[in-house]
Structures are given as C-alpha cells and as structure tokens.
Amino acid sequence: MSVELPLWRALTGYRILTLGYALALFWLAHRHYAHPLGAAAYMAALTVWMLLTWNRVTAPERCTRSFLIADLGIALTGILLTAVVDSPARIDGGAATLPTVWAGGAVLGLAIKGGWRWAAAGSTLVAAANLAERGYFARDTVHNVLLVWISSIAIGYIVEVARASERTLARALRIEAATRERERLARDIHDSVLQVLAMVQRRGAALGGEAAELGRMAGEQEIALRTLVAGGLLPPQRPAGQPADDAELVRTVPEAPAGPCDLRALLAPYAGPAVSVAAPGTPVLLEAAAAAELAAAVGAALDNVARHAGQDARAWILLEDEPDEIIVTVRDDGPGIAEGRLAAAEREGRMGVALSIRGRLRDLGGSAVLESVPGQGTEVELRVPRSSRGNGVTG
Incomplete structure (x- = not known):
C-alpha cells in the first residue's frame, strides 16, 4: 500500500473536523460580527463546497491541481472576507x-x-492573506503563519522522500523478481538443453566424420547458451577438439502431483546399481512444488557424481524427516573436488552447483552445504524447512 493513502485519508478527516470547528466558532460569535449575514453566506458556501468535494482528497487521482487551486482560493477568500464582515475591535x-x-x-x-x-x-x-486581514504584524498572527508555513513544507518534503523510497523499493523488487525468474530458467536450461548439447558434442567427437562437425556446432551453441545463462560472463576457454565434461546422462526429474506428496516417491527413480536410496518407512510429505525442486537438486548432485567421480563411483542418498525440516544427503566415494574448482566453474559459466543446487534450495528458503575432501568423495546436504522462513545458502 502506498504511504500516501493514509495521508489522504487523514486529510479528509482533518477537513471535516475543522469545518465543524469553524461552524461552531461562527455560531458562538455570529452576533458580534459587523455583517453577520455576509459571514453566514460565506460559511454556507464553505459547507456546500465541503459537501460536494469531501471525497476529492481521499485518493491522489481525484485530488487534481485545479481542485487544489479552487480549495486554496476559497480559503483565501474567507480569510480576506473576515476583514469586511467582522468588526475592527x-x-x-x-x-x-x-x-x-x-x-x-x-x-x-x-x-x-x-x-x-x-x-x-x-x-x-x-x-x-492573514497579514492583510490583520493589517499589521501581530505576534499571534506571525506565530500561526510560521507554524503553517514550516509544518506544510516539512510534510511536503517527507512525502517527496517517501515517494522516492517507494520508487526505489519497487525497482528493487522488479530486479529481484527478474533475477529469480532468470535463475529458474537457467536451472531448467542446465538440467536439459546444456547437457543435451554437451552429450551431442562428446558423442560427435567420438564418432568422427560428419558427426564430429555436428558435435563442434553443438559445442559452440553450448558455449553461447552458457554465456547467456551466466548473464554476460566470459565463455569457457577450451582447447580445440576437447569435448565438454558434462554428463552424457540427462536425468529426468519425476513430476510431482498437486498438493502435498511423498518425497520418497520422487527420489526412488534415482536408485540403481550405483545409487542407493535410504528413506524412512513412513511417508515424507512436502508441498508438491518444493518436493519437485528438492528432487531436481538431488538429480543435479547425482549428475555431478556421474560427470566427475567416474563410472565406478557409487552414490548414496539419505532422506531424513525432521519435525521442522527435511534433510537429503547425497554422498559419493569419488575423488572429491579440488579446492577452487567450484569458483572456477562459476567463472566459466558452469552453474550446476550455483543454480541447479544452491539456487533451488535458496528459493525454497533452505540451504545447501557442500563438503569435499580430495580423495575421500563429496557430500551435499540439502535442508528444506517445512515452512519457508528465509533464505540461507552456505558451503
């Protein structure tokens, strides 16, 4: 809600209450006016004006410049008319x-x-107008004039600052929404298109002939797409003829049904000769969208195992159902990740861990912790709260 709306509503109440105050003062002192009929005529006109325009200041679109000028004109007319209808004493x-x-x-x-x-x-x-009505600089008149002048300017300045803050906040929210949508699309592209292009390039290089040329073209498109996904990062530099190191196997994440679903059913298809899945004996329920994202993050972690740990590496998936959160641990017995490799991969535009894993968990309000010791394998711990309470990504 705009910060201006409460101010407009307060102004509406102010105008109504102060009209009642002005009418009460006139009624108490109308016998002492030099020309009470003239004063009564103005007060009647002011009341009619308020009845016709009381709702003009309830919203900024109805409070036009012409209305404000007319409203100020009526106020100035009443102030100057006081010197005519009231007595000098x-x-x-x-x-x-x-x-x-x-x-x-x-x-x-x-x-x-x-x-x-x-x-x-x-x-x-x-x-x-007040000074002209009094005819000289009286202390109480100057005091009231300065009070109105300073308070109105202060309120006007505060309104300008509030508007600038609202514009800044709206721009920041638009940028955040666009960034999140970009990351979501980047994750989808990494999990599908990029891996297909990498597979085509690798198979083409292995087959040779016309297939090698097709693989080379696929590799060029992969580089261009990675650069676009990474938001302008420099494309990875590869020696000529070197194939991409992405996995040949493109995993298909099972689609989650509508409503809460059993996370065990989404992780079960990952089980195989090289992948073991351990889960509780009772259903592990999670909202469908969150469950699908978590399963996709697990799939991305297994893809990394297939790419970097070798064909003989084994992986284990452990699903834990805690009262406040769900924990999924993916561990492998591969050679581990060399120090600085993840940062280098992000600079090269390879966003498997940054987007497919950490980005998904961040959007769910969870966290992704990656621990790797060279020669002792890699462990990825994914934590998702049952109710989103903020974003945290570590590791």
Missing part, C-alpha cells in the same frame, strides 16, 4: 478568521500532492 483582539484552521487543509493538500514547493507557495499565500 474583534480583529484587533485576535478573533479567528472565518475559515479558521480549515484553511490549513488546503495547504496540506498542496503539500501531499506536489511536495514541499507547492506547500511553500500555498502557505505563503495563506500567510499574506
């Missing part, structure tokens, strides 16, 4: 003007609508 004694504090509502409307510059112009006109 009452004016010298500090009697209130006909619109009294209602005139401040016109200045506040200018402040909220146009900022401190409009507020300064409106309050200056009200100040000049």
Whole structure:
C-alpha cells in the first residue's frame, strides 16, 4: 500500500473536523460580527463546497491541481472576507478568521500532492492573506503563519522522500523478481538443453566424420547458451577438439502431483546399481512444488557424481524427516573436488552447483552445504524447512 493513502485519508478527516470547528466558532460569535449575514453566506458556501468535494482528497487521482487551486482560493477568500464582515475591535483582539484552521487543509493538500514547493507557495499565500486581514504584524498572527508555513513544507518534503523510497523499493523488487525468474530458467536450461548439447558434442567427437562437425556446432551453441545463462560472463576457454565434461546422462526429474506428496516417491527413480536410496518407512510429505525442486537438486548432485567421480563411483542418498525440516544427503566415494574448482566453474559459466543446487534450495528458503575432501568423495546436504522462513545458502 502506498504511504500516501493514509495521508489522504487523514486529510479528509482533518477537513471535516475543522469545518465543524469553524461552524461552531461562527455560531458562538455570529452576533458580534459587523455583517453577520455576509459571514453566514460565506460559511454556507464553505459547507456546500465541503459537501460536494469531501471525497476529492481521499485518493491522489481525484485530488487534481485545479481542485487544489479552487480549495486554496476559497480559503483565501474567507480569510480576506473576515476583514469586511467582522468588526475592527474583534480583529484587533485576535478573533479567528472565518475559515479558521480549515484553511490549513488546503495547504496540506498542496503539500501531499506536489511536495514541499507547492506547500511553500500555498502557505505563503495563506500567510499574506492573514497579514492583510490583520493589517499589521501581530505576534499571534506571525506565530500561526510560521507554524503553517514550516509544518506544510516539512510534510511536503517527507512525502517527496517517501515517494522516492517507494520508487526505489519497487525497482528493487522488479530486479529481484527478474533475477529469480532468470535463475529458474537457467536451472531448467542446465538440467536439459546444456547437457543435451554437451552429450551431442562428446558423442560427435567420438564418432568422427560428419558427426564430429555436428558435435563442434553443438559445442559452440553450448558455449553461447552458457554465456547467456551466466548473464554476460566470459565463455569457457577450451582447447580445440576437447569435448565438454558434462554428463552424457540427462536425468529426468519425476513430476510431482498437486498438493502435498511423498518425497520418497520422487527420489526412488534415482536408485540403481550405483545409487542407493535410504528413506524412512513412513511417508515424507512436502508441498508438491518444493518436493519437485528438492528432487531436481538431488538429480543435479547425482549428475555431478556421474560427470566427475567416474563410472565406478557409487552414490548414496539419505532422506531424513525432521519435525521442522527435511534433510537429503547425497554422498559419493569419488575423488572429491579440488579446492577452487567450484569458483572456477562459476567463472566459466558452469552453474550446476550455483543454480541447479544452491539456487533451488535458496528459493525454497533452505540451504545447501557442500563438503569435499580430495580423495575421500563429496557430500551435499540439502535442508528444506517445512515452512519457508528465509533464505540461507552456505558451503
């Protein structure tokens, strides 16, 4: 909700309450006016104006510049008319003007609508009218004039700052939404298109002939697509003829049904001669979208095992059902990851861990911790809270 809306609603209440205050003051002192009929005519016109326009300041789109100018004109007319319909003795004694504090509502409307510059112009006109009505610089008049002038300018400045903050926040939210959508698409591309192109390049290089040329073209498209996904990062530099090191096997993540689903059913297809799955004997329920993303992250971790651990490597998947979160651990007995390899892969545009694993867990409000010791294998621990409470990615 815009920060302006409460201000417009407050201004509506201010105008209504101050009209009642002005009418009460006039009723109590109407016998003392030099021309009570003239004063009564103005108060009647002011009441009709309020009845017709009370809802014009409830929203910024209805509070137009022409309305604000007319509202300020009515306030100035009432202030100057006071010198005509009231007696000089009452004016010298500090009697209130006909619109009294209602005139401040016109200045506040200018402040909220146009900022401190409009507020300064409106309050200056009200100040000049008050001084002209009194005829000299009385202490109470100057005090009231300065109060209206300073407060209206301050409110106008605050409104401008609030608007700038809202624009900054809206821009940041748009950038965040676009970044998240880009990362989601990048994960999907990494899990499908990029791995297919890598497989074509590797098989083409192995077959030779026309297939090698097809593999070379697939490798070029893979580099271009990785660069696009990485958001402008430099493409990876490979020696001529060297195939991509992506896995030949492209895993298909099972689709989760609508509503809460059993995560065990999504992880079971990953089991095979080289992959063991250990899960509780009771259903592990998780929202379908979160379960599908978690299963995809597990698949990305197994793809990394197939790429880097070798054909003889084994992997184990452990599913744990905790009261507040679900933990999935993927461990292998491969050679491990060399220090600095993950950072180098991200610089080269290879976003398997950064997007397919960490990005998915971050979007779920969970965390992904990767531990690897050269020669002792790699372990990836995926934690997903049952209810999203924030984002945390470590490791």
